[in-house]
Amino acid sequence: MRIAIIGTGYVGLVAGTCFADSGNEVTCVDIDARKIRMLQNGEVPLYEPGLEELIRKNVRERRLAFSTELAPAVGPAQVVFIAVGTPEGESGDADLQYVLAAAEDIGRALRQYTVVVNKSTVPVGTADKVAEVLARTARVEFDVVSNPEFLKEGAALEDFLKPDRVVIGTASERARRLMGELYAPFVRTENPVLYMDSRSAELTKYAANAMLATRVSFMNDVAALCEKVGADVDFVRKALGADRRIGYPFLFPGVGYGGSCFPKDLKALVATGREHGLELDLLRAVDRTNERQKRLLVAKALKHFGGSLAGRTLGVWGLSFKPKTDDMREAPSLEVIEGLLGKGAQVVAHDPVAERGARRYFGDRIRYAALPYDALEGVDALCIVTEWNEFRHPDFERMKALMKTPVIFDGRNIYDPARMRELGFTYLGIGRR
Numbered sequence: 178m179r180i181a182i183i184g185t186g187y188v189g190l191v192a193g194t195c196f197a198d199s200g201n202e203v204t205c206v207d208i209d210a211r212k213i214r215m216l217q218n219g220e221v222p223l224y225e226p227g228l229e230e231l232i233r234k235n236v237r238e239r240r241l242a243f244s245t246e247l248a249p250a251v252g253p254a255q256v257v258f259i260a261v262g263t264p265e266g267e268s269g270d271a272d273l274q275y276v277l278a279a280a281e282d283i284g285r286a287l288r289q290y291t292v293v294v295n296k297s298t299v300p301v302g303t304a305d306k307v308a309e310v311l312a313r314t315a316r317v318e319f320d321v322v323s324n325p326e327f328l329k330e331g332a333a334l335e336d337f338l339k340p341d342r343v344v345i346g347t348a349s350e351r352a353r354r355l356m357g358e359l360y361a362p363f364v365r366t367e368n369p370v371l372y373m374d375s376r377s378a379e380l381t382k383y384a385a386n387a388m389l390a391t392r393v394s395f396m397n398d399v400a401a402l403c404e405k406v407g408a409d410v411d412f413v414r415k416a417l418g419a420d421r422r423i424g425y426p427f428l429f430p431g432v433g434y435g436g437s438c439f440p441k442d443l444k445a446l447v448a449t450g451r452e453h454g455l456e457l458d459l460l461r462a463v464d465r466t467n468e469r470q471k472r473l474l475v476a477k478a479l480k481h482f483g484g485s486l487a488g489r490t491l492g493v494w495g496l497s498f499k500p501k502t503d504d505m506r507e508a509p510s511l512e513v514i515e516g517l518l519g520k521g522a523q524v525v526a527h528d529p530v531a532e533r534g535a536r537r538y539f540g541d542r543i544r545y546a547a548l549p550y551d552a553l554e555g556v557d558a559l560c561i562v563t564e565w566n567e568f569r570h571p572d573f574e575r576m577k578a579l580m581k582t583p584v585i586f587d588g589r590n591i592y593d594p595a596r597m598r599e600l601g602f603t604y605l606g607i608g609r610r
């Protein structure tokens with residue numbers, strides 16, 4: 178099949194590369210000429226394990242190309258994906274200007290029957306809006322499909338190539354057949370393609386993210402309660418997860434969720450509810466708990482150091498919102514570090530890949546350490562914000578020797594409290610004794 182993908186962000190780039198890798202001819206289009214030049218030279222503008230190799234392979238084998246020109250890519254395509262950004266609008270709703278502008282250009286460029294697919298996370302009703310724009314601009318037949326993407330950053334290829342499910346929202350039988358063919362290489366019986374109407378598909382994406390965010394905030398509340406009553410959240414988590422109705426994933430308490438999806442999508446869903454006269458109280462509480470959670474490490478540090486951090490230096494391990502990505506969007510580290518600086522501390526931070534992104538937020542207000550141990554020299558305490566694998570089995574004796582005082586505020590509960598006590602650390606996790 179010939180495919181055009183509009184937008185080379187996370188979703189567009191991963192989808193385009195994976196469709197090319199399953200034998201299709203794909204052109205990825207972006208208005209950002211610098212980004213397209215980079216991609217044409219085999220450089221990938223974001224960090225995602227395995228992506229660069231797969232892009233290069235498919236470019237070499239001439240199934241994948243990059244361009245700033247939309248019309249030549251869209252004209253011959255049978256399927257066109259819209260995968261542009263939907264930033265948070267002024268009242269928490271998703272801003273659709275890029276989606277609708279792309280639809281307008283696509284409409285003018287269509288040359289034969291084409292399926293136009295919304296891959297961006299878009300509010301309920303957007304497929305209808307895109308169809309209206311296309312009806313105004315296109316001279317040929319088309320169908321609009323809502324096909325939300327569920328990939329996780331850091332595991333994007335794996336998620337795309339082996340999805341739990343593929344959701345296809347459209348009333349058109351013709352479009353269903355084409356989409357079914359396109360996704361056939363990635364699905365098996367136990368990970369089905371689910372066909373539905375476009376509104377249900379659009380809502381599914383938001384509901385999935387909202388439910389996962391709810392699990393995280395729920396566990397953060399349980400962790401807070403554990404601290405109050407002298408329980409250990411790790412026991413509680415394992416025993417909850419063993420109930421098959423609950424399951425283990427997304428029950429880890431921490432410094433709050435971040436990233437480009439959960440915070441934004443939750444707010445957008447609340448905004449959608451409000452537009453329709455429905456107050457989604459549960460989801461508002463999920464968001465409130467998350468805001469509280471992002472302030473927790475600083476509160477623990479303040480309490481430990483007697484109410485002030487003036488004159489203290491704190492090391493920070495982990496800047497990206499989660500491991501295996503350089504994404505700093507809504508990263509809890511932003512709140513943690515601003516909080517530490519605001520209370521007068523100096524900060525020296527290390528992240529395996531996110532330093533460049535972090536510099537955009539903090540500039541020279543903090544120091545950056547190239548290696549984990551370099552962020553420990555002479556510090557009064559260490560804050561662990563992102564659970565990168567490289568932090569899981571450090572040389573604790575070396576850490577102790579480097580730190581001024583062996584104090585760790587662990588926002589991800591990656592060490593065993595009893596062992597840390599034996600080693601002589603003051604070790605404060607989330608929801609643990």
Ligand code: UDX
Binds near residue numbers: 327328431
């Ligand atoms: C998420 C969804 O998982 C994905 O399906 C959707 O397409 C986009 O949004 P992503 O933002 O890449 O993906 O990250 P994810 O791995 O889901 O983690 C989200 C946040 O929740 C992170 O900040 C993570 O640290 C936090 N989290 C996750 C927890 O705090 N505890 C957990 O148990 C799981």
